[in-house]
Amino acid sequence: MTSRIPVIFDTDPGVDDIIALLFALSSPELEVLAIVVSYGNTDIESAYANVLKTYQAVQRHLDVYPQHTNRFPNFFNSLKTIICRGSDGPLEGPLHSAIYSMEANCDISRDGLGGISESCPDLDVTSNPKQLDYSKESGIEVAINLLEKHEARSITYIAIGPLTNLARMMRQNSKLLSTKLGRIICMGGALDVPGNTTAVAEFNFFADPYAVRELLVPGEPCEFPFPSDRFLLLPLDITTPHQLPFPTYKDRVDTSFESSEPSGTPIAHFTSAFLTQTRNIMLQFGNDAMELHDIVAVWCAIAFPPFSDDSSMKETSVPGWKAVRRIFDIERQRFMIICFSTGELTRGMLVVDRREDESAYAPGANRAEVQASLDKTQFSGNLESIALPAQVELETAPLAKKKADSGIWCITETPGPDTLLKILFERVWGVSERMET
Template identity: 65%
Template sequence: MTLISRIPVIFDTDPGVDDIIALLFALSSPELEILAIIVSYGNTDLDSAYANVLKSYQAIRRHLDLHPHDAIRFPNFFNAIKTIICRGSDGPLEGALHSATYFHGRDGLGEINERHPDLNITSIPEQLEYSKESGTEVALRLLRERETHSELVATHVGRIICMGGALDVPGNTSPVAEFNFFADPYAARELLSPETPYAFPFPLDRFLLLPLDITTPHQLPFQMYKERVDSSFDSPELSQIPITHFTSAFLSHTRRIMKQFGSDAMQLHDIVAVWCATQNPPTMKETYATGWKAARRIFDIECTGEITRGMVVVDRREDPYYAPGANRAEVQAELERASHGYKDSVVLPAPVEVESPPSKDKNSRGVWCITETPGSEALLETLLKRVWGAFEAE
């Protein structure tokens, strides 16, 4: 694998709880160089999302004022060229606006505006460059200005890494849809399932999707957070360590919500995407770091269904393990017994009549989806070490 010294990235985010942890993870990852943060709607409204990014930078600044020796932990906080922050979309491409305030709170971080007013913005962080350009304008300008590594790829974009969708598992916003695809199914479909001929300027062979199938198993148990990061997590008084005080303020809300769903852990959806970016820089070939695997999946995205908005409709006729006419229950039971990844077909093909047969040239279609990572424990140790300086217990 050909490695780059630092991977230049444009970070598009809708800062709710896991997104803020993902941002802190990116800021503490030496593999990345964050050129810009494009703030969009989603988990909360655009203004609240923008403020949450500023709160993150303020928390790091306060932490380093008290603990200057920790500066090495946040390499992207001290970029020679300031990271640009700008506003992206404030609503979906089409259809009604949906947000996830039921989970993230009205402000996106469990109402810390009211519960912990000391975390509200008191001054504008000087580590950022504030742009009035739109997110699209900023991204296009950066692509024009930075022609480095252009020999690595056909255009200036090396890879897009996206967390979204639910392929073979239930949704988390509806029975069949993941939140990001539910919030703007038209945009997701335009990018990932365009009509023929394909006119979108970004080739899908450099798009990498991390659906719920792979992100959900990666979780941060709150008891581990208490043991390794903040021993006062269950008490009314939060930690006096600024970065821990900040994260515990909103994670305490997240814990209450997750317990209502019968879980005492936070799923690390967007954090897995950042982890993927740090470990898999763009290359000339579809190769991945040790422990990472991907498979090409062919699907469409439902936009207008009465109860299936945002559903990823997988063309299972081309899945190697779902032969046409197979007993799906038996196949699924066998798949669930497999440890990870995609398993070869366990049934013989059965002839069926179809209205539109699958394409014979399937290698030129579909979206690359991550099917395996080095595992939740590997992510947890990296995350705890980088964001909170919590090294593995002896």
């Protein structure tokens, strides 16, 4: 196989983060260099403990099934994976955790994993897993050190929590990131779909909209901005359709799922412990499935290794995957994606300008064609405003047409939810069409 992709795993370990971590540990295409633990789904210490619980569960599984060692290639790296603490709060403003963003009757417990310390105390960490390298340096320093030591553009940074750590790294050494970091894979935001934290905002962007703004739409010119061709965004638009149906999980992984007694393999016991409460929450929303947001990000990192040269995403073709640019300009009147807002109702919202989106108009009402027709006939009757918005005076001259290479690359297609489920079941739980151990 080709060389493994070195990755830095920036996470705020809650439920889907832990499944994503297990997916990364079981993916031979990746080499997990470091796990940077951040605030988000819960407080940073609980999040840190969740990573240790994950490693302990894998070790217990391999103690029982030593023949499964090859299933977790990232569990026995030649150089131990570094674990470190990242940011414990946003760049600015109040701290928001996912446990407080739901209604009281949907509380997922302070530990971020459905309260497994209370429901399954046997999963508490008894000693620090020996497969990890415990660093006292901040996650920002650890990531910078790794970038300095590795070949330029060889590392992928998987960001499945708030973007605070990356924003602080850019503040500290933007030249290093822009020249040496190969790719950023970011799960966050909601473009054309509702949010999952508020009506309009996805949680990671809601948690620190200031960091998102600095990274994606900086108000001030940056001498070394991160190249947009090396940033891939996975918003809720693409991640939400990828789901793990709980009946399927019960049928293929743990037939006694939701039982109070430990059952199945150690890995299945661990995941069932926190998926039980997750299922209770999702059922209140009428969905008997878990959304695989962060898991899709890991899958994307496998599919899109970093460029070693100045190649463009436009020139990149990965079977089953598609990415398109979303153009934005926050500083002037015309834009496509703007305003990572901090308002009471719109904090973390991505505002999409529909004025140049044909889908925002009635079928057949192509805006350019309507305008051409109006110009030709010089029509200015009462119904003109129905066809397109009236012109307004601007404080500055209209912007020139945006460059074709501007904007953020957003994933719009994957090989599909069924394909992801097949890979996930095989790698994390070691099952295919029928249960196997």
